[in-house]
Amino acid sequence: MLDAQTTAAAMVYLREVKRGNSPSIPLVLDRLCETIVDRRVTGQYWEAFEEQFGVTDIVNFFMHCPEEIQPSLGKAYHFIQEGGFLPTDADEEEEKQLTRARSTLKAAWKEQARSGPLLYAAAIFDEDSDLEWYAPDDDTYLDEAIEFVQDQKRLLTFFGVALFCQRKLVRLLDKAVAEKLRFPRFPDVVTPVDPELGTFDEGQMKILAEYVAPQ
Secondary structure (H helix, E strand, O other), X not given: OHHHHHHHHHHHHHHHHHOOOOOOOOOOHHHHHHHHHHHHHHOHHHHHHHHHHHHHHHHHHHHHOOHHHOOOHHHHHHHHHOOOOOOOOOOHHHHHHHOOOHHHHHHHHHHXXXXXXXXXXXXXXXXXXXXXXXXXXXXXXXXHHHHHXXXXXXXXXXXXXXXXXXXXHHHHOOXXXXXXXXXXXXXXXXXXXXXXXXXXXXHHHHHHHOOOOOO
């Protein structure tokens, strides 16, 4: 988080300097430049975007799966690996991009489960369809990002959706699993906002019915 904040500050600083402004940021210029160069060379944030799809798929499963079926991580891994979220008209290239192996899903969950509800909320946030692509080392969406964080109503709605998803996930997960995650605590001003999601269709239910619990 601190690294992302430093990188974002560097992007703001360099952009404003190019515009002839002199923003006051408590970081030396060498550190700012080094941060931008290092992040672009290593590709850290783009790789993080690539990795987040697995955990958002898992959260997506829990948000849509009928509760009477008792959703679990094992069922989520099976459902996603078997193409449960693939569009019916997906071509070979799309299938390759959207298919996740169980090992990939398990690794994504281990690394990013705590952030899952927030990442998922960003992916489905109707009021800003590009929100999930805001990166601290990319000034493409910098103005939109500034506008977003300054809009209290939109910000609270976004966090409200994340809180709703987080609470539902905690309720549905195995208790021992949920307790280990230590999800973020939202301030009292944030209240749950139901994104009013649907459930699985007949084809998706068939995939889920094929799940066999490990012995």
